[in-house]
Amino acid sequence: MxxxxxxxxxxxxxxxxxxxxxxxxxxxxxxxxxxxxxxxxxxxxxxxxxxxxxxxxxxxxxxxxxxxxxxxxxxxxxxxxxxxxxxxxxxxxxxxxxxxxxxxxxxxxxxxxxxxxxxxxxxxxxxxxxxxxxxxxxxxxxxxxxxxxxxxxxxxxxxxxxxxGQGANMKLVVNMMMGGMLSIFSEGLSLGQKAGLDGQQILEILDAGAMANPMFKGKGAMLLNEDYTTSFPLKHMQKDMRLAVALGDQLDQPLPTAAIANEAFKQAMKAGFADEDIAAVYKVVK
CATH class of the missing domain: 3.40.50.720 (NAD(P)-binding Rossmann-like Domain)
Structure with a gap:
């Protein structure tokens, strides 16, 4: 071998x-x-x-x-x-x-x-x-x-x-989508709970429908338990979001949603959550 x-x-x-x-x-x-x-x-x-x-x-x-x-x-x-x-x-x-x-x-x-x-x-x-x-x-x-x-x-x-270059580009595309999804997921969970809905029920309903995915399942439990044990450091996700937005600039591809999600991760970095898990973006949203 x-x-x-x-x-x-x-x-x-x-x-x-x-x-x-x-x-x-x-x-x-x-x-x-x-x-x-x-x-x-x-x-x-x-x-x-x-x-x-x-x-x-x-x-x-x-x-x-x-x-x-x-x-x-x-x-x-x-x-x-x-x-x-x-x-x-x-x-x-x-x-x-x-x-x-x-x-x-x-x-x-x-x-x-x-x-x-x-x-x-x-x-x-x-x-x-x-x-x-x-x-x-x-x-x-x-x-x-x-x-x-x-x-x-x-x-x-x-x-x-x-x-x-194509491996790097594929990774940025995938992580950009992940960051954007995590950002809107955090907003939805925050909004639902502020409106008096049960967080666990929100997750169960998501999991039963067309938006069911392993990330929402795994990160959802972390958000509800306020457990930000690091499996993917938030600072690395913000770096990937930044690189993806830069690639968009290079290729004249508008990325309005990714640009806004990148700002949410930058806010989380500024708030001191850089070394926590990407799920900690929830803390600046809620």
């Missing part, structure tokens, strides 16, 4: 790397804060000393970090992935970034002789733990074929979307 590297062991990355380890892959891990590697090393992973070291010693290296700046930083500099990738080895960036950042990273990797795939994921902490993420892959098709066995362990679906 291929040797794989995994850079970034946050909420998502740790769960994904653990699934690869449990499936029998030879895994080498690295994290900016090295203590986060301990649990995986105890379970049989190797610990890399730098992104360069991991990329130089693994057939395919996966990365899962928080934002475009962190994703770029992993690749650049004397200890970066590009410095170690060498000829033919693969780099798969699973972070959510804009298509411009993705293309910059692709250029750094291919210039160094490596193969590149962007593969942002749709799904939060539980799907990462359960191996049921939706992986949005774009870039080098031979690397996609080689990475597919690992994708099958980490996710339930991993379509190939074409050239670099």
């Amino acid at each position: 291929a040797s794989v590297g995994f850079l970034g062991l946050g909420i998502m990355g740790k769960a994904m790397a653990l699934n690869l380890l449990n499936a029998g892959f030879d895994v080498t891990v690295w994290n900016r804060n090295p203590e986060k590697c301990t649990e995986l090393v105890v379970k049989g992973a190797h610990q890399g000393i730098s992104p360069k070291d991991v990329a130089a010693n693994c057939d395919i290296t996966f990365a899962m970090v928080s934002d475009p700046d962190a994703a770029l930083a992993l690749c650049q500099g004397p200890d970066g992935v590009a410095a170690g990738i060498g000829s033919g080895r693969g780099y798969v960036d699973m972070s959510t970034v804009d298509d411009g950042t993705s293309k910059t990273i692709a250029h750094l990797i291919t210039q160094a002789g490596g193969r590149f795939l962007e593969a942002p994921v749709s799904g939060t902490k539980k799907p990462a733990e359960d191996g049921t993420l939706i992986i949005l892959a774009a870039g080098d098709q031979s690397l996609y074929d080689d990475a597919k066995p690992a994708f099958d362990v980490m996710g339930k679906m991993s379509p190939y979307l074409g050239e670099v």
Whole structure:
């Protein structure tokens, strides 16, 4: 089985790397804060000393970090992935970034002789733990074929979307819709309860009709219990909303609903809820 590297062991990355380890892959891990590697090393992973070291010693290296700046930083500099990738080895960036950042990273990797795939994921902490993420892959098709066995362990679906940039765009479209839905859902629940309706009954009625969906079901319970345990940090959703609105500007596509939802998430950030779950947008609405 291929040797794989995994850079970034946050909420998502740790769960994904653990699934690869449990499936029998030879895994080498690295994290900016090295203590986060301990649990995986105890379970049989190797610990890399730098992104360069991991990329130089693994057939395919996966990365899962928080934002475009962190994703770029992993690749650049004397200890970066590009410095170690060498000829033919693969780099798969699973972070959510804009298509411009993705293309910059692709250029750094291919210039160094490596193969590149962007593969942002749709799904939060539980799907990462359960191996049921939706992986949005774009870039080098031979690397996609080689990475597919690992994708099958980490996710339930991993379509190939074409050239670099299309994975990032698909992720922004999906998350933009999610943010917009969560925003109107928060308003509806708040309005209903202020009008004297029972929150649980609102959720049951939604769940019985055409708007039933797993997000309303999961987040609805969180809102009623005022439980904002983080599975998808609110600050990351606001970043995705911002990037989606920017893509709309670039393509002359009006996005009035997304722009307003983005403002609700910005308000929640300003109110101090950046590190809480995306469900905390409800707090500024109610």
